[in-house]
Amino acid sequence: MKNQTHAMLFGLGAVLLWSTVATAFKLSLRELSPVQMLLVACVASVVVIGLVLVVQGRWRQVFSLRRGQYLQSLLMGLINPCLYYFLLFGAFDRLPAQEAQPLNYTWALVLAYLSVPFLGQRLRRADIIAGLICYSGVVVIATRGEVLSLTFSNPSGVAFALASTLVWASYWILATRDERDPVVGLFLNFVCGLPFIVLACGLTDGFAFDPGTAFYSALYVGIFEMGLAFVLWSYAMKRAENTSRISNLIFISPFLSLVFIYLILGEVILGSTYVGLGLIMAGLWVQQRKVRDKVAEAEAV
Template identity: 35%
Template sequence: MKTSARSVVLGGVAVLSWSTVATAFKVALRNMTVFEMLIVACATALLIFTLWIFATGSWRELRSLTPTLWGRFAVLGLVAPVAYYFVLFTAYDYLPAQMAQPINYLWPIVLAVLLAVFAHRPIPRSKYLGMFVSLLGVALISLGGSAINGSVSVFGIVLAFGSAFLWALYWILNDGLKDKVSEGTSLFLTFLFGMVYLLIGTLFSPLQPMSTEALLSGAYIGAFEMGVPFICFGLAIRHTDNPALINQMCYLAPFLSLFFISIVLGERIVPTTYGGLCLIVGGLVYNQYFAGRKTAKSLN
């Protein structure tokens, strides 16, 4: 298989995996608490990343890590997986999947705002249009929530926004680490610290016996939200000669996700969800692929 074709296949595996997890979140929450779900998922992902670093030999990098790097990974593990996924899973506990999933996709906008505030990277004026369009999509989805289950949880919407904030914060804190360790080692250490925090949490919230169905649903999330797709997507980007194509494939995930939400969960996908999701993704695509060109042309 050619390198570019292999990258597309790997990217497709990642996208298909991420397309199923919104449904998996809701299924798992029927059988377990958010905390239980988080522990089982993180333990599964950590097992996958452990196998990965030993299979690739990148575990040797652990010997040369400085105390500063260990400290950075300790912070990363607290932000994600712990805080990010706890907030995200709780948002799904309060909202229909078709509402929580699109709002979480706003993280690139939050990232741009955080970089502007804390890293003094001003947002180009041409990108304000895309940001407005995406936020308009969120408003449309939120207004349509009453047509799904008769009411909208404002707390759930705040949590979904909070998950986008935490994911953007994770990428800021992760900036620069890829030049110091491999991606597999980075994921392993992040989830290792995350698992340590979660195990400490069991001292205050002891785990109860879980059914086989609950364990399997939590393990599925760990494998196909946190584990396999991150590895596949990283490999796809690393070995492709067209990274833009691989990144664009990610925008298929939320639309495919609506199919699984409808079929498996039985949620009636209302028109405002389709319209809002198109606005969110459209605004993000505009900012990533068109706003930058517009700014560059204006400087010439």
């Protein structure tokens, strides 16, 4: 049943959770390696999403898919959570949260560019302008304002962050052909990806997890960022009478995230971060404007 008020509340809940995870990433990575953090978070996410399916009465759907869809779950699980979160956590391990977090938001622009060769969509002038604006913001953040020097503060961290946007956009390109229920699909992706994460952790950093802030922060990431936030956002989109208004909520998240980064992590937010993030958000607004207008017109009919 459509209900815009409920949709807004679900959307705001998801945005609030997404706004806290950059801080949780850094708290966890103070003691855990990226692959150890990924293991803890993935286990927590599997448990939480599984409980959601049980409560919703959709657990049987996990066992009623076609054989090809289980193979699809395996392939998509290697992308998300395995590769995507390894790159994302690797970026946060190498960069301050205020730098890694804005760079990750450029995935929406990468999605638009990948949609041209893989989905046959046209590259609009707005996409080109948005790219110039967004990636100028990336340069400002990555060089900490020393744009003319083109000396990145941490080249490998920036590479990890930008690679994660490519992987995440590719994941959503594949998801356009996904006929599974979104929550069921996410659960199976994580279940199929988990054994590979366990293997990688065992071969590298091991399973020495001491209870403490880092461990509980990784649990938080798995429960909320990987699990409940996705469920809340799905509910928001299903209940929305106007999806463009819900989509606009995402622009709140990066700025609210800086508040948590400052208050909890104690990072001094650089002027270059504000400028770069502003450019990235402006570019995404340009890129999404016509899409939102078309959606609004379609929903008004």
